[in-house]
Amino acid sequence: MRERKMGEALPILTSALRLDPEYLPARLKMGEALLGAGKTEEAGKIYEGILRDYSDSAEAYYGLGRVKAALGDQVQAAELYRKACQLFPTYGAAHYGLAVSYRKLGRIQEAEEQASLHERNNYIVPPLPDPLRDELRALDMSAATHLERGVQLEQVGRIDDAIAETEKALDLDPSLAKAHLNLLILYAKIGKAKQAEEHYRALVALAPDQFSEAYYNYGVLLRDQGKFDEAEQAFRKTLAIAPTNDAAHDNLGYLLERQGELEEAANEYKKAIDANPMSRQAHFKLGRILVNQRHYAEAIEQLQQTLTPVDEATPSYEYALGAAYGRAGDREQALHYLEQARQLAVTHGQTTLASEIEKDLERVKSLSKSSQLWRETDLRRVAPG
Template identity: 50%
Template sequence: MKSFILCNRVSYMLGGSKIKFRIMAAVVILLSCYYSLASQSNSSPDLPQLIFDNFAPTIREQVKKAYDDAQKNSRDASAVGRLGMVLHTYDQHEMAESCYKRALQLEPDSFQWLYYLGTVQAILGKQTEAAATLAKAVRLNPNYLPAQLKLAESLMASGQLRESQQIYEDVRRSTLNVEHRTSDVEHTMAVAYYGLGRVKAAQRDMASAAEYYRRAVELYKNFGAAHYGLALAYRDLGQTAKAQEHLALYQKDKLGWPPLADPLIGAIRELNAGAQEHLRRGISLEVAGQIAESIAEHEKALEINPQLIQAHVNLIILYGKLGQAEKAEKHYRAAIEINPNQAESHYNYGVLLVGQEKYREAAEAFKKALEINPYYAEAHHNYGSMVEREGRLDEAAEHYRIAIENKPNYRLAHFHLGRILLHQGKNKEAIDHFLKTLSPEDDSTPGFMYALGAAYARTGDRQSAIQYIRGARERAIAFGQTQLLSLIERDLKILERR
């Protein structure tokens, strides 16, 4: 987590009524694949061999208890399956797959073990096997919509677009018939529309893809992947302003995804007692802008493992965002006590100090990060920003150049180096760096494009200046950047009068 200085037998219920799905011909075909795969082995798979020392101390006892229980009750599908669940929650997917297969040999018509097996097969990239397994699960329990959605996803991933589309359509039509729409229903609809959009995009029907993506984001406005798909569809349709608008929304919610009611997967997650799981949740919450909730997950991770340095490092920034500098500094001190040679600790502390306008102390923190890791592009950039404040332009430019050497697409470093070069009269070199700030497009692009236009104006290239400043105006309008827009309008009027 770096900061940068920046100018759940189970039926799925819908509205209190179980929705019955017809079993599609595609599912029947897939079942034949499942039985073909299953017939390849008539013996129960052995339990996986575990090396308990490979598990963190905080979870080792939990894994060992589940393993011992499975060994003592090796003909009990529940015991074997539970071991698979424990391994699943700690991302040991290949070993979990073995356990789920053994549980299915003991209990062949278990929806639960089929669903879990199909899930881990998909994670492992075995999409054809996953689709066959999930097809049997859907036949046993057609009311469990998460299984329908996972089946559609595996079909798409294995190139079976028509079959995938058919299942997404079944889910969509069923949710449309629900009398009382809960958030769970709307989230399920959103994912179904998103899946349909992906199918249409893969078929190069961009108009239909855009319509499905649009419906997905109407149902769940923070659906990052759907905003991204919609942006690409609008781009291909030549609707640039709309593409920019949804690209900006994607940048804001890159990991945003509709939370689905999936009690079976919820049961897997509830088994996770590890600090790393809390850390993972915390990072996801921070990306979603839920800072207080992210802090709570990081603190839970530290309750389990006080030596988890990444949690301390992240909390420096998180508490800084809430203006709680004392708590942020406490975690900085804890981090460097565990490992004083963790460059990110010093970097994040420097960012905290910049927020407090303690620029000299911030420069020292960034310098310390560079002593530990001289290839730390962000630290070079931020140290350059500090010395530039003091008028040391050549030194700042050198750090911006090193940042670019280590991270060639580092837009901020290109931008700040371009500014210095422009100030020094090195206009062509400045323009070369400004041009490298234009991709990928996001809410920073209008400002970068404006700077590029201004640089062209300075060289006397009025035509290029007007071209890029007009482009900046179009994007500033799309992103709703009114303050920047007023500056652009002012300069554009001057240029157009000449």
């Protein structure tokens, strides 16, 4: 079906390029259509031509990467995807392509790192220079246009401008539910709780069961304000609409854990992991509960899932794993992971954390093999932020 649709698009794109052979959006679409229609080598020529004219086109590098991947050249594909990510670091699709190529090349840790970046930037694409589109948009004062502009501005970090554009959309159409949702998220992001709540209530009045994201983001806002009972209800409402929202399960688990409802909290963390096996926080929190229940083997299995991708959070996760081995009485493994955590903390410039780990390393080294290696409360102390 997709191949047929792409084939149908080819004559339209060909006509557009006859009118303006240098029109970049049409050239990129032509490459995508040829690739989708199975004309891989022709697509490759289109993308190569674009890169001769636009050497900084992340989308062309991504498209050529797809061509190389389709031809079975994963080494070249990975290099092209990597270049696309270098030009536009939050390019979700390029990170996904790179993750797939790395996995096929046996570079599993790097694949997991890229998969995590894809998850974080799933819907973000490079802004495409298009003078004709910009001229048309300047004439188009519709609510939908202002809403789209707001989304694009948020993607490049211009939050105040994104809010202004989205507010214009609401001025033109006060019933635009997606605008209320976006403003809820944007105002919460800059700490303006009152405005965020206003848009939450307006959205719920317009579409009470349509947007699970409204309840989730409102729940996060309430949690950050210390309104834990209300936050719990918001996360439960989120899950009533979207049962596989891993972040909502994780947050609900955290609130239940605060209340001492450890079995219920553990179940929520397990649901978060079922929905998203890459959720490091859910693995960590479940592991923490299991450690405190003295189910050490199961806890260590969960904590081991937190070690990739290697980033600024990894030293804390390594520290937690070392602590778990210490609680389990495994001195050798405790020392191994504590030392790794210390080295990583130094690498990431986390001097306070490195100092804390150093103290615990010295303490564990001084203990005999028969001593209790870790106090009951220490695993919460080493929790990643």
